[in-house]
Amino acid sequence: MPPVPDIDDAATFEAHQQQRAIEVVRRSRMSVQTVCLLVLTILAVFYTLYFAAAIILPIVLALVVNLLLSAPMRMLHFRLRLPKTLAALLLILCVFGVVGAIGTAISVPAAGWIARAPQTMAALQAHLVVLRGPIQMIQAANDRIANFLSVVGGQRSHGGGAQVVLLAPSSTPGGGLGTFGSSVLLGTRAFVGQLFTMMLMLFFLLAQGDSLLRRFVEIMPTFADKRRAVQIAYQIERNVSLYLTTITIINVLVGLANMVQCWVFGLPNPLLWGVVAFLLNYIPIIGPMTGIVVYFVVSLFVFPSILQALLPPAVYLCIHLMEGETITPMVLARRFTLNPVLVMGSLMFWDWLWGVWGAFLSVPLLAVFKIICDHVDVLTPIGHIVGGPTRPRTVQSAIMPGRSKWHAD
Known part of the structure; x- marks a missing residue:
């Protein structure tokens, strides 16, 4: 079976991939032992990813x-004739310099909001007095369910089962604060260690990543395998870097738009909320939903009525809908389409596995997985399933493959 061609026409590409997937499914037969071994291998990989995070x-x-930095790296090395080591160092310094400057700019207002949180809770409760009745009803229903479950559990234990009583350790005065401080220090030390590891690895990838790929291609046994390895690396670099660059530019525009709307509505620290919108937009679905809640809570501290407090989150929602339903699909639909169901599943899985960083990496990792599946014959059906929604003309070209120029393959 020939390698996947570099096709700009999404409909033709999808039709070709569908034909390849049908051929693979028709030829493949997996035994029960093979399926069990595959499941155990996948579980072992996930186990390793979780405990070695x-x-x-x-x-x-x-x-x-x-x-993301591959294109600037080439520009510095090939056009400006800088050595790879110096170019990699400059890129890392620029990236973390920008991140540090933004973090310094928003750290003071963020600390101020955190410090004012206990004093503003009374104002928040006053604004949400309308919801007090429904919240009390929900709490009462929850208490009834808890009491019912406790009664049922007590009857079962009285009927012959042994009742287990869990004793919580007694807390000493100041113990909670000390535990919190210790956890913060441990978390900060772990974060600094992981950040240093990432910076060190990023430096060597930028400086010597090409030589590593070249060595890997050299040990491929046949020319077809060498070509496939190069195609996979090229497609991953081009598509994922295109996605990250495009999403970063779009998220910057989203952050600027929200910063302007916060300034127009009179919300304090518009730069802080613009950066929050910029960061949350990297996480599909869950990020914008969190942003709406954050904007609503902040607006409750500023505006006297709930109706006025709904304006900033409403504008935030309109900006997100315009970006998510129009701009991003228009820019990325030709080369980067993934199934929305699997995008959501990948988001939940990687968020459970690695937390916020996993949610950020969910879409790039799913894209890399699809690219690898598209270029490996056995995994072609999985790659076709991971692909995005099929357009009508794609379906037509798949039903009538004689109209596709790749049908001869």
Whole structure:
């Protein structure tokens, strides 16, 4: 079976991939032993990713950031004739300099909002007095269910089962604060260690990543395998870097639009909320939903009525709908389409596995997985399933493959 051609026409590409997937499914026969071994292998991989996240997550982050910086790296090395080591160092300093400057600019207002949180809770409760009745009803229903379950559990234990009583350790005065401080210090130390690991790995990927790929291609046994490896690396770098660059530019515009609307409505610290919108927009679906809640809560602290407080989150929602339903699909639909159901599943899985960083990496990792599946014959059906919604003309070309110029393959 020939390698996947570099096709700009999405309809023709999808028709060709569908034909390849049908041929693979028709030829493949998997035994029960093979399926069991495959399931055990996948579980072992997930087990390793979960328990070795402290070392694997910084490496994966470095790989993704390396894809984002590949184009500036080439410009510095080939056009400006800078050595790779110096170009990699300059890129890392620029990226973390920008991140540090933005973090410094928003750290003071963020700390101020956190410090004022206990004093503003009374104002928040006053604004939400309308919801007090429904919340009390929900709490009463929850208490009834808890009491019912406790009664049922007590009857079962009285009927012959042994009743287990869990004793919580007694808390000493100041113990909670000390535990919180220790956890913060441990979390900060772990974050700094992972950040250093990522920076170090990113530097060597930028400086010597090409030589590593060249060595890997050299050990491929046949020319077809060498060509396939180069195609996979090229497609991953081009598509993922295109996605990350495009999404970053779009998220910057979303952050600027929200910063302007916060300034227009009179919300304090518009730069802070613009940066929050910029960061949350990297996480599909869950990020914008969180942003709407954050904007609504902040607006409750500023505006006297709930109707006025609904204006900033409503504008935030309109900006997100315009970006998510019009701009992003128009820019990325030709080369980067993924199934929305699998995007949501990938988001939930990686968020459970690696937290916020996993949610950020969910779409790039799913895209890399699809590219690998598209270029490996056995995995072609999986790659076709991971692909995005099929357009009507794609379906027509798949039903009548004689009209496709790749049908001869």
